[in-house]
Amino acid sequence: MNIDHYMQQLGERAKAASRIIASAESGQKNAALLQMATALDEGRASLIAANLKDIEKGRGKNLSAPMLDRLLLDDPAIDKMISSLQQVASLPDPVGGISDMRYLDTGIQLGKMRVPLGVIGIIYESRPNVTVEAASLCLKSGNATILRGGSEAIHSNRAIATCIATGLECTGLPADTVQVVETVDREAVAKMITMSDYVDVIIPRGGKGLIERISRDAKVAVIKHLDGICHVYIDDEADIEKAIAIAVNAKPRRYGVCNAMETLLLHKDIVDAVLPQLCRIYTEKEVELRGCEKCVDKLPQAIKATEVDWSTEYLAAVLSIKVVDDMHSAIEHINHYSSAHTDAIVTENYSKSRMFLRQVDSSSVMVNASTAFADGFEYGLGAEIGISTDKLHVRGPVGLEGLTSQKYVVLGDGQIRQ
């Protein structure tokens, strides 16, 4: 197979389909989503059979147990995909929504209409459920999609794609609205991220390495989700009880999530009131602690943190702790080391809360709340395709609206410009 030619064809078909799906009615898009759910339900046997091939190949390749776990498509996993389709169908359709409509001095009426982006390329690693999640969010927001899943999941993804195509076709939408790249050739990705004539935006989902590689080589706009080096700063005027609850919720609740706290910043005057208690809980939960000099003085069990620790996303039961002189030092540390994902302050002081909100440059900035809230579902977006750590277009959890843009609409009665 000539990969360039193959990808070009996918691109052309996606572009053509994108024009149709862009102005499809909500009802039709929702019907397609529900038909996909039915097709998945009715296709359980073939989905599980296809998945078995991937699992067997994975075992042969000695994939790790967590990798195999993420790859597995059993009945509960299929149920989850079905309910996620139903949920996306129930969300309000952002496309066509008009905002800020008003009459201008010239008598023309000006507003902004929400429109799809066009063709979205999704590049992801092993989990086959992403195929359904990404396809459904892109479809609902009026976009065509080209999906490139991990090679480990190729049989599962093909089987899912068949169900998706069934859903599209039996509601009269073009099957090309959602296309799965059918080859495991790595060149397919290289081509996809440079096909700016056909692809409007690339969303990579996966490890930092994948995302950095794609961002570096792409000739198409990328909505990226890099690391989550999140901070909680406990101020000297914090409510101790809230502070401890938040610092515990933000870390040992779950380790492998991007909104987990990686560094705890403590005001020097609150260290004694907070650290022993917190430390007891962390030790119970077997969290490894790495502290600054002042912190290590107080906590013999903590290892001395190095410069690398402040800029590491552990995604594990490891936490770095730093004692700071005041809020300004905390903000400085955050703006320097944070990955601009989510950072929180715990304080009862009004002026400090205002200043922290204003000065911390992250996609989510919080006062007296756990960083664990930084999530599309918690934010009421209904679903999430990722969390953008970019500044342009969309920051933070990306839902349906993040997959759209706005065009100006002008209504006149024959007005001309003087």
Added chain:
Amino acid sequence: MNIDHYMQQLGERAKAASRIIASAESGQKNAALLQMATALDEGRASLIAANLKDIEKGRGKNLSAPMLDRLLLDDPAIDKMISSLQQVASLPDPVGGISDMRYLDTGIQLGKMRVPLGVIGIIYESRPNVTVEAASLCLKSGNATILRGGSEAIHSNRAIATCIATGLECTGLPADTVQVVETVDREAVAKMITMSDYVDVIIPRGGKGLIERISRDAKVAVIKHLDGICHVYIDDEADIEKAIAIAVNAKPRRYGVCNAMETLLLHKDIVDAVLPQLCRIYTEKEVELRGCEKCVDKLPQAIKATEVDWSTEYLAAVLSIKVVDDMHSAIEHINHYSSAHTDAIVTENYSKSRMFLRQVDSSSVMVNASTAFADGFEYGLGAEIGISTDKLHVRGPVGLEGLTSQKYVVLGDGQIRQ
């Protein structure tokens, strides 16, 4: 001079300044803008002297008369820069504005705060007034700027930069908030568009060649303004008088602007009612007409249009005309050949107007209004740094808001996630 090192230094300084300007109060930013105006007013003699050097060098290099004209900095040009600074000072400050603030089920309060992008690199060609316009819009929106003007205007730009620095310094803002690249070495641009550690977004202003080159090579996000191939479609149910007024306003009003109509689409049933009249006016104004076959049959003075004509931005007294069978053919033509800048329909039919608004994929879509309205001032943005033909981040005229992003802010009372 080592260009890499020099640009790196500009980048570091800009990044440091961006943190300060990001949370500067509106009053201070406005005071700086007004002080810049005063500095320009008091520095007229040195501005004009510096400009003279550029003009003389330009003459020596045989720059064209329009180029020299754009380069000229005389008293009226300085007056214009002063009033543009005063106008930007009078605009509302977008930074810090919070929208969609609401309580969620968990009791946390969620909203979006408008924040600056950080460091904006502006790359532009000869006109020195862009230095003031770009600097003022970026400053007002809380961003630091690195300005790279054309080499023809280097002395003028340096003199303007001195006035800008005076304005910043005497209001206590860092002079590094606005920096002008002091070298004409082309490598400076190559470095600037790849310094993703220091520059958050690049805005090129200039010819299509410049913008394409920058978009191709940039490793930083680009807000770009490519061509304006704008269409007016006159439907068979158009009000003839409005149609003629709009078709005349959209073309011979001004030729060199991106919102000028380049192709007129005529419904086949309205050709006889519209074309002779329109043609008389165009001929009077010496507009060269290039028509499709059907059009040429009716208009012996029209040249036969080629495929190239449909995708050319003339920016001149040339207009291509095509007769179409119905609105669908018009929309198809537009979505194929338009540069997605601005396209208009003239019709009294309600359903067609709705369909046109929905299906035409351009940054401004108009009903019964001249494409000439597609402009930041006309849209009430107060000022404009360009017109984005991109889909991501911002589409259409870009004002202060387009130079900002939004971050999530979360206010809680100690909430943790279950």
